[in-house]
Amino acid sequence: xxxxxxxxxxxxxxxxxxxxxxxxxxxxxxxxxxxxxxxxxxxxxxxxxxxxxxxxxxxxxxxxxxxxxxxxxxxxxxxxxxxxxxxxxxxxxxxxxxxxxxxxxxxxxxxxxxxxxxxxxxxxxxxxxxxxxxxxxxxxxxxxxxxxxxxxxxxxxxxxxxxxxxxxxxxxxxxxxxxxxxxxxxxxxxxxxxxxxxxxxxxxxxxxxxxxxxxxxxxxxxxxxxxxxxxxxxxxxxxxxxxxxxxxxxxxxxxxxxxxxx
Ligand SMILES: O=C(O)c1ccccc1NCC(=O)[C@H](O)[C@H](O)COP(=O)(O)O
Numbered sequence: 132x133x134x135x136x137x138x139x140x141x142x143x144x145x146x147x148x149x150x151x152x153x154x155x156x157x158x159x160x161x162x163x164x165x166x167x168x169x170x171x172x173x174x175x176x177x178x179x180x181x182x183x184x185x186x187x188x189x190x191x192x193x194x195x196x197x198x199x200x201x202x203x204x205x206x207x208x209x210x211x212x213x214x215x216x217x218x219x220x221x222x223x224x225x226x227x228x229x230x231x232x233x234x235x236x237x238x239x240x241x242x243x244x245x246x247x248x249x250x251x252x253x254x255x256x257x258x259x260x261x262x263x264x265x266x267x268x269x270x271x272x273x274x275x276x277x278x279x280x281x282x283x284x285x286x287x288x289x290x291x292x293x294x295x296x297x298x299x300x301x302x303x304x305x306x307x308x309x310x311x312x313x314x315x316x317x318x319x320x321x322x323x324x325x326x327x328x329x330x331x332x333x334x335x336x337x338x339x340x341x342x343x344x345x346x347x348x349x350x351x352x353x354x355x356x357x358x359x360x361x362x363x364x365x366x367x368x369x370x371x372x373x374x375x376x377x378x379x380x381x382x383x384x385x386x387x388x389x390x391x392x393x
Pocket of ligand 1: 134135190192195196197198322326352353354355373374375376377
């Protein structure tokens with residue numbers, strides 16, 4: 132059983148427990164108190180339009196199934212400020228507790244510390260989680276095509292769009308890209324990491340981008356460690372990048388971010 136299947140199994144139990152303790156009405160009351168969504172895709176598009184460096188989605192993640200603990204002195208608001216000062220266009224914040232040692236509180240604290248749009252990086256399996264995500268301030272959610280059936284995926288996307296949020300649709304191969312293109316969102320993340328063995332292959336991004344119809348914004352995800360990787364991808368028309376580990380391991384996160392953005 133691959134890691135994604137195992138994560139989704141535990142997520143089902145977690146979401147069932149959360150739904151039992153918090154109603155949709157409770158979430159909608161919390162949403163009414165939130166500041167409006169910040170425009171995740173708009174921030175990426177603006178960065179590409181102005182040509183002022185690579186459009187970076189800088190990730191706040193303490194640990195991962197493939198790497199264990201990544202950063203001991205973990206401080207989400209401080210990391211968010213460093214990412215903003217370094218020129219990131221958006222933030223990605225892991226909220227999954229069991230596999231990534233994340234927390235909803237990290238997202239709330241990091242978003243409050245900056246003015247950047249934030250994607251909640253978690254495993255969406257139920258439209259209820261979209262309301263939960265907006266209630267903690269998320270401006271966008273991630274939909275992992277490999278984890279969902281078409282109908283459920285469309286339902287979750289519709290809930291997010293209704294809440295004024297953006298959706299990053301993550302794919303890994305041509306079949307998943309074809310399924311992603313049945314949705315409304317045209318913000319497509321290509322995960323370069325194979326979740327069966329954790330190997331990274333940038334060729335995945337190139338192959339899918341070359342075959343995609345016009346009008347899609349692609350985000351290259353996972354395993355990006357050097358500015359040269361980003362420059363090479365930019366030459367092939369990919370301008371948005373999701374980077375976690377390489378930035379989280381940096382001694383000076385702001386300088387590392389600035390070096391990646393260029
Ligand atoms: O990173 C993992 O080990 C992982 C395992 C299973 C599902 C998802 C996983 N990662 C989530 C991500 O999407 C990455 O955190 C993100 O793309 C950033 O990757 P990196 O720059 O390599 O930290």
